[in-house]
Amino acid sequence: MINASNACIKTAARAPSVPTTPQLTRQSISEITTERKLGAVVTFARGKTIFGDGEIADYSYKVAEGAVRLSKIMLDGRRQIAEFALPGDMFGFECGDLYELSAEAVTPVVVIRYKRTHIERLGEEFSDIRRELMAHLRHGWTSAQAHLVMLGRQTAKERVAAFLLALANHRRVEENRPLELPMGRQDIADYLGLTIETVCRTLTELKQSKILSIPDRHAVVIHDVETLESLAQGDTIED
Amino acid sequence: MINASNACIKTAARAPSVPTTPQLTRQSISEITTERKLGAVVTFARGKTIFGDGEIADYSYKVAEGAVRLSKIMLDGRRQIAEFALPGDMFGFECGDLYELSAEAVTPVVVIRYKRTHIERLGEEFSDIRRELMAHLRHGWTSAQAHLVMLGRQTAKERVAAFLLALANHRRVEENRPLELPMGRQDIADYLGLTIETVCRTLTELKQSKILSIPDRHAVVIHDVETLESLAQGDTIED
């Protein structure tokens, strides 16, 4: 998932030739399970529901391709997206017996589907997988907390800036390179707790101040990471 | 912790004589560790910091008495409380090597402190403890998600209503019985992503419409749970 806390994307930009170190994180959970033939590849068309809030949580998923939104919808239709799952991200493991939110395909999506009972059995058996599952839960909780700060205390401009930085960071996209936005404006708005109009206006404002450009609606190019980071202001400190 | 999703407190109210079933949840983690003499009892005066954001996360805690707030503070002083930990709640286990937020005593507090390395070793050894730790992480993530919906999409009135109901539910306080509010108005505001003035005004409004009364500043009595629940509107549905 993308993390609302902003790690510096400049770090990645400064060492562009260094290949990413083989990660022994969430990735490998499913790598291992795949080896053991526990995962099934499933595809969903854009807009399709992968699972719905309240359904029995039989499966967990890992995104292979595309983007998934995890959201809650209120009785009157208000929606809050809790998380976007991008390639490599796992979802549907954080709940108990029932899913606590809905998962929908933002783009055409390829996922790998695992029976939760199997994952849990693997967790019982292998301590490394166990640790990874724990780390996944920890990481999810932690980034939800960063998201909380954003929704509770940041302005529209700060939220949009932080969102773009988080996405760039997750995808390891460098300054002045196009950053793909798989989701539409409404999805961004629902993730940031804003309206679509406010997201638009904020993006145009950032464009006008030359911090970024918007080649087309599914991409942005960040020109000035420094300034964007200072706008995001998302950093928190100890007392 | 208190959960932003509102389970019905009427359920508890309808079966007041049924003793609560012995819970094999977060409680027992520390029960077991206590037996094995791993926990140390520590007290903190009101306002004292238990740990700070960014410090090395050596310990996890369980609240025995009092209330703890877990918060993030931004560079310019804006604060968001992620969670209140009340008696029976565990905290400081959700992070990696460093604490990701600060923990402070809202009231005079008694906590039991566990070395994280010890808890993890126990987790390795005993599958029941392991399951409980997992359940704790799941529950924390899930209630952070409910909190997200509140901050992203609910009005001030809905947030205050949902907060009071969640607190009443956690403490198993029935309709027309006093509900203790250990935290001050500013803390409530920082949990709900509002200002202290808005929290005040909303409480006065609820008082004036006879839904609750406020005997003193550290207590409310909910008179009309039904109406409060409908105000909270916090329910989410599948698509």
Add this chain to the structure above:
DNA sequence: CGGCAGGTTGACTTGCTTCAACGACTGTGG
């Protein structure tokens, strides 16, 4: 009894939303 921290209330401001109109892609079928 006085001082102070925390809480409440009022008047005014504002950032974001709402409502409304318009533009610009995108895919489809003739």
Add this chain to the structure above:
DNA sequence: CCACAGTCGTTGAAGCAAGTCAACCTGCCG
């Protein structure tokens, strides 16, 4: 290849929920 419809995005104008600023309670503790 173009016409056309529908979806998605952008922009403007007006309204409002919540924030800000400021004054004033109120209970508590020395």
